[in-house]
Amino acid sequence: xxxxxxxxxxxxxxxxxxxxxxxxxxxxxxxxxxxxxxxxxxxxxxxxxxxxxxxxxxxxxxxxxxxxxxxxxxxxxxxxxxxxxxxxxxxxxxxxxxxxxxxxxxxxxxxxxxxxxxxxxxxxxxxxxxxxxxxxxxxxxxxxxxxxxxxxxxxxxxxxxxxxxxxxxxxxxxxxxxxxxxxxxxxxxxxxxxxxxxxxxxxxxxxxxxxxxxxxxxxxxxxxxxxxxxxxxxxxxxxxxxxxxxxxxxxxxxxxxxxxxxx
Amino acid sequence: xxxxxxxxxxxxxxxxxxxxxxxxxxxxxxxxxxxxxxxxxxxxxxxxxxxxxxxxxxxxxxxxxxxxxxxxxxxxxxxxxxxxxxxxxxxxxxxxxxxxxxxxxxxxxxxxxxxxxxxxxxxxxxxxxxxxxxxxxxxxxxxxxxxxxxxxxxxxxxxxxxxxxxxxxxxxxxxxxxxxxxxxxxxxxxxxxxxxxxxxxxxxxxxxxxxxxxxxxxxxxxxxxxxxxxxxxxxxxxxxxxxxxxxxxxxxxxxxxxxxxxxxxxxxxxxxxxxxxxxxxxxxxxxxxxxxxxxxxxxxxxxxxxxxxxxxxxxxxxxxxxxxxxxxxxxxxx
Numbered sequence: 001x002x003x004x005x006x007x008x009x010x011x012x013x014x015x016x017x018x019x020x021x022x023x024x025x026x027x028x029x030x031x032x033x034x035x036x037x038x039x040x041x042x043x044x045x046x047x048x049x050x051x052x053x054x055x056x057x058x059x060x061x062x063x064x065x066x067x068x069x070x071x072x073x074x075x076x077x078x079x080x081x082x083x084x085x086x087x088x089x090x091x092x093x094x095x096x097x098x099x100x101x102x103x104x105x106x107x108x109x110x111x112x113x114x115x116x117x118x119x120x121x122x123x124x125x126x127x128x129x130x131x132x133x134x135x136x137x138x139x140x141x142x143x144x145x146x147x148x149x150x151x152x153x154x155x156x157x158x159x160x161x162x163x164x165x166x167x168x169x170x171x172x173x174x175x176x177x178x179x180x181x182x183x184x185x186x187x188x189x190x191x192x193x194x195x196x197x198x199x200x201x202x203x204x205x206x207x208x209x210x211x212x213x214x215x216x217x218x219x220x221x222x223x224x225x226x227x228x229x230x231x232x233x234x235x236x237x238x239x240x241x242x243x244x245x246x247x248x249x250x251x252x253x254x255x256x257x258x259x260x261x262x263x
Numbered sequence: 264x265x266x267x268x269x270x271x272x273x274x275x276x277x278x279x280x281x282x283x284x285x286x287x288x289x290x291x292x293x294x295x296x297x298x299x300x301x302x303x304x305x306x307x308x309x310x311x312x313x314x315x316x317x318x319x320x321x322x323x324x325x326x327x328x329x330x331x332x333x334x335x336x337x338x339x340x341x342x343x344x345x346x347x348x349x350x351x352x353x354x355x356x357x358x359x360x361x362x363x364x365x366x367x368x369x370x371x372x373x374x375x376x377x378x379x380x381x382x383x384x385x386x387x388x389x390x391x392x393x394x395x396x397x398x399x400x401x402x403x404x405x406x407x408x409x410x411x412x413x414x415x416x417x418x419x420x421x422x423x424x425x426x427x428x429x430x431x432x433x434x435x436x437x438x439x440x441x442x443x444x445x446x447x448x449x450x451x452x453x454x455x456x457x458x459x460x461x462x463x464x465x466x467x468x469x470x471x472x473x474x475x476x477x478x479x480x481x482x483x484x485x486x487x488x489x490x491x492x493x494x495x496x497x498x499x500x501x502x503x504x505x506x507x508x509x510x511x512x513x514x515x516x517x518x519x520x521x522x523x524x525x526x527x528x529x530x531x532x533x534x535x536x537x538x539x540x541x542x543x544x545x546x547x548x549x550x551x552x553x554x555x556x557x558x559x560x561x562x563x564x565x566x567x568x569x570x571x572x573x574x575x576x577x578x579x580x581x582x583x584x585x586x587x588x589x590x591x592x593x594x595x596x597x
Contacts, residue, residue: 003378003379003381004379006378007375007376007378007379008375008379010371010374010375010378011364011367011375014364014366014367014368014371014372014375015364015366015367016366089364093362093363093364093365094361094362095361095362095363095364097329097358097361097362098361098376098419100328100329101327101329101350101351101356101358102350102351102376102379102380103379104327104328104344104345104347104350105345112379259331261290261324261329261330261331262324262329262330263320263321263324263329263330
């Protein structure tokens, strides 16, 4: 298994995929933080009340600080894209022939991709979180807030982010194994999470918790430390559901791939 | 096991590395490969020949588990490729239309394959050296020329030091020096006792490289034989080309003997299956002036083209001696 991970990581890091995705994700996180501080400047809600710092507009409660740190959770779709790209890149550049010669049992090929996707998805979460801590910390310090208080909340946010990113990278590989055409896979996955799911969830409200996006919302509650949205599963139920989506996609994808002629 | 074909029986003393039995592939409405049977012996180079689109690549891809098999079997020592424990340590394949990730360096490509196949990483430098790519090991493959890609394919195939090599059109994109190098390389592999199956649409490219030939056309086997056998057959398809100012006198005396001839130019005749040893004294006896006396051997390439073009796909084996028909010339002596 170590050998597979080393081989897959070497393959992944010698493409531009992880570097481009991480860069865009960091830029977007920066924008989200900017928006956050602009909104806070207008006076955001104080979740826990209690003793206030000199400037009430600067995030200071545990919940506020966690919200700030957890901003990256909102762009978990990058982890999904990472997973999609990890597997579809082999088809796009026709490197899949070599991959199947090396690993002729195709479910094992998909399994290797799931593994590296989970690991690199978790790594992407760490990168985004690191960016948030540095960027958010500087902004906070500039506004007279406490960097130490922000850093103290890392432990509360980190597990949820890592979990959600890793799971969505797995879902991405599952989707990519079904839809090996890279462009199609990207369009479908983005289209689903940005458009289709919102429509379905809007029409049949009861279904929201069962859909991948709803499950993602539930899973991110691990970071938020409570139920931010009613009608959703608990964080671990949501996580299991996401994993299930990923594995079901990957299982069907493996079957389809096994029958596929690589010409 | 080897079937009724005498040629296979002849070769049965040699250990078999690859066995193709009744192999067939149906792509929707197209029968790409049909009832193909042949084998590849250890320590020999087998040329897998046929025109473009004759089913060579599909056959190789079925053998390697990349394309599903409609009927029949394709095995290495009785095992399918998927069932091999460490496939790359037994079978090295360089296939056409395989690609590399453009931003990946040659070295990293080989390393990733070695890691996944549990091949010691020292092999990466060894194989790069073997194919002459050491100097560009750190270069991104996207900047490689066609010839360099072919070499990198070969390096990938050699990584596991396999005893069986499968090369699909390896000469494509190589310059003349490259082809010479490839020839030496392939002969060297065979001298190590490895079995090499190499496909090509040009026999002339492989003439000096292969020991055995397997010729297919439209997905069907046309001929499996040894190259020397084929060369002999090519040699027997001879004619004697004669240029003479006395065409009329010559044809008159030729009509008296049982040979077939045809006039190919105003002053030129071709006598089928005649030898200079027979014709020289014959001409002297009749005092015919000759300007030119040439033994016309059909080249291997001619034979190959005849076999693959004149091959009746709808009626492959039923034509009796269909395989040797192209060698026979009408009206041979006695």
